[in-house]
Structure formats: C-alpha cells, structure tokens
Amino acid sequence: MARTQGSHSDITGPRIRKAALGLFARHGYAAVSMRQIAAEVGVQAGALYNYTPDKQSLLFHLMHEHMQELLSAYGELTQPENAFEALHQFVRFHIRFHLERPDEVFIAYMELRNLTPENFSEIEALRRKYEDALEAILRKGQGAALFDIADTKVATLAVIAMLNGVMTWYRAGGRLSLDEVEQNYWDMVRRSVSA
C-alpha cells in the first residue's frame, strides 16, 4: 500500500497535532510513543515525519503555539488606565483563557523538562513576558497606592499560582458556574494585594 484515499496534509497535519496534544496531556510526553500518536490519527508512524522532523519538535511547536496565542490574545485587550481594573481584567482573562485550553496549559507546564535546553529557553522567555505583564500592573497599582504589596515579584508569582490552581478542579457543568469561579478568584486576588 501507499498513499491512501482522501489523504491531505491540511487534514492530517492538524489531526496529528491534536492527537499529540491530547496524548501528551493525558500520559505525558515521555510515556507517549510516535506509534500511539499515529494510531490515534489512523496512520502509520512513518507518516508523522512528513509533518515534524522529530518528536521533540512536535512538543516544542505545541508549546510555542500555545504561548504565542496566550500573549497575542492578552495583547489584544485594551489596558484600562486604572491598575485595579487592569488587574481585574487580567484575572478574568487568565481564568477564561486557561480553562478553554486545559491540555495546552497542562503541557506547557508539565513538559518543560522534556524540552531541549534551547527550546526550553525560548518557551521560558515567553512565559516570562506574560508574568511581566502582570507585574507591571502590580507595580503601577503600588505606585498609585491602590495596592499594598511587600514584594511585587513574589506577588506576581503568587497570584498566577493561585489562578492556575483553578485548572486542577474546575469542570464545566460542575457546582459553580464560570462567572462564579471568576468572582471567587477575583475576590481573593483583589483582597490579597489591596491597600
């Protein structure tokens, strides 16, 4: 056999990335074989190499694309002048964006150690950019006496860590609606930094 009926790179390509995303998220990069990914797509392992030079690149591109989307989606928001409102927007954006992409988020955090050093640096730089956006808000609010924060760097990481926690338990259709979850976290974040 050889080329199969209906095969097209516009279809197979995305299907490979989607299958890899799901499998990496569920079982971890190291525990997933190229043959498993291929099987989920309905193709032989060799065919994957028309779409990625190797397994590492497949992981890297998934993570890179996710971080790019995160930054560009946040960048498209118009930043309120008021730091308080900017923080509120950040909290809402972060929760919503991340809850919409559980697999991507999971991978972007859990599989960092499976990146080659160069790839790791690149992803890390993007994550740093995002953190810096939050820190800028906290600094600004601190300057305007809206916030009372001992250490903005610590506060930045603490806020992001708290918000990321929502991923471990929230499921659509659960006890709380998304709006309620947002409200809950905003209440806590707001009070944790407010003057």
Place this chain on the structure above:
Amino acid sequence: MARTQGSHSDITGPRIRKAALGLFARHGYAAVSMRQIAAEVGVQAGALYNYTPDKQSLLFHLMHEHMQELLSAYGELTQPENAFEALHQFVRFHIRFHLERPDEVFIAYMELRNLTPENFSEIEALRRKYEDALEAILRKGQGAALFDIADTKVATLAVIAMLNGVMTWYRAGGRLSLDEVEQNYWDMVRRSVSA
C-alpha cells in the same frame, strides 16, 4: 562476579530510593530507566529487584511515604483554638515543609498520572485529607466571623495553589530569606480570606 564488598541492604535500599527520587524529579518517571537508577547507585539493574517488585511500586512508595510524612508532621502540631492563628500556622508549616523536600513534592504532584488507578486513589485520598485540614480551619474561621469567604472549597484550593507556587522559584540563599518569604505569603493569604 556476584555479591560485592561492603554491600548491605540497609545501605543500598535507601540509596536506591534516593537515586530514584532525584531522577524522577529531574527527568520524570517515564523518562527514567531502571538502568539509570542502578547506575547512579553503582549497581546493576537486576539488583534493584531485591528492593522493589517493579518500577511502579518504587514510585508509589516514594509518594506514599511523602504523603504520610506530610500528614503526620502536620498532625503533630498543636492546633490553636483561634482559626486565625491556625491558618497562620498552616501557612508557615506548608511553606517550610515543602521547601525542605522539593523533589518529593514535585513527584507527588507531577507523577500522579503515572500511578496505576489503585495506587492513584490511595495517594489522592491522602492529599484530600491534607486539604480537608485546611478547609476545616477556613470553615471554623468563617463560623467565627474571622474570615469572609465565598466558597471554602475554592478558597482551600486557591490557598494551597498559591503556597505551592513558592516551590517554583524559591532557592535558599536567594534574594529573600525564608522568614521573609513566609511573611510575604502569610500577608497575602491572610488578606485574601480575612473579613
């Protein structure tokens, strides 16, 4: 060759667990081979099977031991009557205990998905116990009007997530002392739940 000079299970056993702990934390369970663990101990792979029936049990026992120690260490503390002080004690305990065991903590969170379903349930139950201890404090403080919390379950997970964030960046000898870190996080946690 066969038995080597100075070999003793009291020495080799702990060394195997220590090597496995470090390697699992650094590279991930699935990415670490029994031969790598053996090499770090200075032994052949077959020798490991005098100490563990298989790789899965090795992982499980590391996680189980960690969770048991966490619960027993926390259980030994005398609980203040005042919920405010109890929360303060929890925050200090959590930060200190976790920063002393970065590898164990990392594994206990990252490698959950590599446990068999039965092993997973057991570890999950222990983690739940720990979370319940914090939730009990929050409920109590809520009842005494010390706290103002919309949802104690969400607050419990949010506080733990925030505190866990410290593991991703704190290094001894860094910019902040452990006392300062504790103070920073306590300030934020306290305000996030206070009435």
Place this chain on the structure above:
DNA sequence: CTTCTATTTGAACATACGTTCAGATACTGT
C-alpha cells in the same frame, strides 16, 4: 490520458526498555 507531485505504507535499523534468574561472591553466626 499523461505527467508530476503529494502522501502513505511497510519493512527495516539500531538501540533501549522492564524484568527474570541461575550462579557467584561476601557476610554472619556457630
């Protein structure tokens, strides 16, 4: 209908994996 290109197969490669076990050596108690 023919030619060219896109896409996949299927087999093969060298290497690595977790695990088992008989045999060999070191320690322990008498």
Place this chain on the structure above:
DNA sequence: ACAGTATCTGAACGTATGTTCAAATAGAAG
C-alpha cells in the same frame, strides 16, 4: 573452619522505541 544466608552480577527474554526510506498509490495540472 564451616554452613547458611544476604546480596549482586551478567546474561538473557521479549517487546518497544524513534527514525529512515524505497516503493506504491492518490490527487492535481495540463
């Protein structure tokens, strides 16, 4: 000194891994 036990080696097992590639078929273009 000897017997019994604890510990490790080294080889082997079947299977799985990431990756490569010539050959084969499907679709697109003229």
